Each structure stands twice: as structure tokens, then as C-alpha cells.
Amino acid sequence: MRYLSFLLLLVAFSTVFLTACTTGEEVEEIKEEDTDQGEKLLKPKELSDAFLNGNYEKVYSQTSKAFQKAVSLKQLQELGEEFNKDITTYTLQSELPYGNGSNQYVWIDDSGSKGMLAVFDVEDTIQGIQFIPLDMYPETDNIYTETVFDFPFQGKWFVLWGGTNNLINYHYAYENQRYAYDFLTMNENSTYEGDPTLNESYYAFGKEYLAPADGMVVKVENSVKDNTPVGRMNDKQPFGNYVILDHGNKEFSYLVHFKHQSIVVKEGDQVKKGDLLGLVGNSGHSSEPHIHFHVADSPDPMTSKSINITFDRKDKFIQGDFVE
Template sequence: MQQKELANLILQGDFETVYSQTDNEFQNEISLDEFREVAEDFTKDITGLEFQSELFDNDESKQYVWIDDSGTKGIVAVFNKDDLMDGIQFLPVESYPETDEVFTKTMFSPPFKGEWLVVWGGINSLVNYHYEYESQRYAYDFIVVKDNKSYEENKELNESYYAFGKEYIAPADGVVVGIENDIKDNEPVGVSNTDDPAGNYVILDHGNDEFSHLSHFKYQSIVVKEGDTVKRGDLLGLVGNSGNSSEAHIHFHVADSSDLWDSKSIRINFDGNNDMHQGDIIKR
């Protein structure tokens, strides 16, 4: 079975074939009859499933996501390196149509140079875990990958990750209204810093009640200060692994306030690409 054929097999009711592609651990937890019962209940009102994203996790696993034609149900399937499923979930999908089609007045570019992968991003919670939270609903997380891996050699060193130390740049003209530069970077396989979830960050005011929140900068790498006026493309600092972060990456969202928590996220109006979502490779 090819992974992308999974949705068609489920729609056709061929649950035995799907189940046969799960690994032993999955089958020890859930019987074929139990799996069939859940899958039949999930598909009873579905006429179609739309493929959403494909995401590789450092050659260890591959994740595939589908959403049904009503936008209220979804499937997340994770295949291991032996091409067997070690997990498949049939899930309800929340949506917020009243804000999904409201974009920023400011036109933005991605806050990086080169080629980056969207790890989290999109307008449902299956492809974007931020979506459940109003203050970060339309956030994006980006990493750098080569040959489906985000690091080379020793995964326990920040310097092994391709994103670590990359230039972190202003996505649009604005004024620096918030900054933190003194949070130490986490060890990649250690414990994330949940006490300071944004880690080192820069907040930019673009006018129109639109504020960029850019997080997880490298420790003491930020080169701007509060009150500075920046232009799109100006260097802000370097990508790091500070805050609630398991590896070096960029977190970027726009909200109607400079307050990280007491604000409402706004869908970002990217130049020429407003349908950016998980699994996309973005070049700039």
C-alpha cells in the first residue's frame, strides 16, 4: 500500500487492508474488529477526503494528514521507517471561518533567507497545533531540512541543526516594541523552557494594530533594541533554540496586540502565497 492510498482504502471500507499495514504494537493495543468499528463510525457521513500534508521527521517517521469534504473530520497517520503505521487517528476538526479569511493589512515576507520547511502552519489543528489557541491561531513554525533531516551528525548539539545560527530577519517594516535576549538555548534532546515559552523574542509594531511575534532567537544574538525602526529584510538576530522549543526553529505569528497571551492572532498576508501550510518548502 502506498501511503497516499490510505484515504481511498478507508473510503472504500477496506479496513482489513489498512489494518494489515499497522505495526505489531498497534495491533496488540487494538483488534481488527475495534479498528473497523471506529473507522466505520468515522466514515459514515463522509463522501471525500482531501490530502493536506506530508511531513518527514528526520527519517524516523512520515506523517500524512487528510480532511473530509465537510472540514469537520480528519485523519492523521504516522508511518515508521519500515513503512508500517504505528499510529492512525480519526479526529474531529475545529474551524473558525469568521477569522480564517481575514488577512493582515500589512504584506509580509517570511522572516528568513534560503529554503525552509513549514513544520506547523495552516487553518486546522491537524496541520497547525497553534490553531486551537486564539492568540497564536495563525502561527508558523519553520525549520531547515536536508535529505529529510533537520540536523547532521550529533543530534544532541544545537550546532548540528541546520537552522541554528541562521539569520532571522524582519518580515515587514516596523518598530521594535518588545525584546528578550538573555534566555539560554535549550539542549536539543533536553527539557524545553516552559517558564519562558517564547524564549528570546522580538515584537514589531507594523501599525494597523498588527504586531509580529518572532520567537526562539539564539541567546544574546538579537542586534536591535526597543524603539528601533526596521525595514523588511533587516537583520534582527540569529535563529536559536530558546524557550519552549525542542530544536532550533523560527516561530512567527501576527496578532492585534504586543501581548503574547492577551491578543488575537491574524492570518498573515504573505506576498504571493496565502495558502502556506504544513509540509510546504518555502524559498526566499
């Protein structure tokens, strides 16, 4: 899936710990009889316990040959022992379809300061493992908007990025969009059907993009052309086409990546929750059609500070969840 290649480009891989990922072409199947003494393969959700308990040989035996070519058992063990210091538990945060039957899993430790990411293929072979220290901003994580928001869409959508650590939400590293969400439409673990180089092939493209709360339109951009999927993203105009809404209380919605010339509101308009703003597109810093939504304390994208969003529902959601 295209959005997952975008994911890997954005995750902060510059770390003193270990990353070794392989492509689908490098997958080496490991059958049950290939593991030490015929032991059963670890199931993906068992990896964190095996790793924390120091069962590095077991973990390593289940990695692909491409991984083993890049990383030795000794390296894995040394890095694991250092990383596991002072950790008592890992908690599974998210599970994300990775394409070709593979899945990505993310765990964080009990302090919230360390995270682990692993990719398992359809045969439960480990294609990549990443260990990373996590940014922590507890002083703002627990500050929420006074405005109560709905989702800026109808129907069922998938949370690609969302949460309060940088493994499940790459925005978290950036103060001006720390509590942003990216939403996709997905069907049978795919975000498109047909030609992946056409925006029209993506389920999200052209869907209605709605006002998440009452407010006044304070900024609009509607002239940025949509990117070609699997092509270059527009880094010169990262928001692409967008609408910024003023909800009062120094709370401003940023709704980003609209379809070219689809926005139907203008600056100064008053909108109600659920009103049509435009259509979902693929403009700006976007690899495929999706919705980007965050709230900040000013309409200036460069100097504003993101605020955690109060949604009109009790259930929490993060990367890997479906919402509607």
C-alpha cells in the same frame, strides 16, 4: 528527527477516537505475501480511499504487530464506521518526514471538521493511525493582515507547523497564535548533522533572523539561554528570546526563539523589511532551533488575537512544504 518527537508531544491526542503509534524499535515488517491473498500493499496515499470505502481488513492487515496488539480489527472497524459518517471524500493535506525512512500523512474530510493522521514506515507498514475531530474557526480564517509580509529568513526553509486545522498546525487551537508558523532548515530529511544534543549541529541555529516587514520594535527579550536539544524545553519563558514589531493597523509581528544575546535591535528602533534582528536559536518552548512567526492584534501575548498573514506571494503553503 528531534522536531518530530516535539510534534507528537504537541498534537492533541486526547480524543474519543483511535490513536495507536509505535516506536521505531517496535516496527514489524509486513511483506507483500503477508497480506490477505497476496494482495499488494496499500500505498500511503491510497489509505484514505480504502478507509472511506470500508476496506478495514485490508488496512488492518498492513498495520504493525504492535498496533494490532493494542487495537483489534473490530475496534478499528467500529471506530471507522462511526468516523466516516457523512464523509464523502478525504483530501491529503500534508506529508512529513518522520525519521528512519518513515513518513506521516494527514487528510481532512470535505467539511474540514474531521482529520486522519497515519505514519508509514519504509516498508509501507502502518505504524500508527489517528482520527480526530478538528477545530474550525471560519469567521477568522478568512481575515488577513493589511500589512504584506515577507518571510523572516533567507534561503529555503521547511514548514513544520502551518495551516488552518490543528492536525497540521498545533497553534490553531490557541486564539493568540492560531495562524502561527514554525520554520526549520532541513537537508535530506534531517534538520541536523552530527551530535543531536548540540545546538550547533542544527542547520537553523545561528542563521539570520530578519524583519518580515517595516515596523517599530516595541518589545525585546534577549537574555534567555538556549535549551539543549533532546533536553527540557523552557515552559516558564515560552517565547524565549523574542522581538515584537508594530506595523500599524493594530498588527504586531511576534518573532520568537532567538539565540541567546543575539538580538541586535532595541525597543523604539525603526526597522525595514529584511533588516537583521538577530540569530535563530533554541530558547523558550523549543525542542530544537527554529523560527516561530505569527501576527496578532496587540503586543500583549496573553490577550492578543492572532491574524492570518498576507504574504507577498500567491502560492499557499502549509505543513510539509518548502518555502523560500
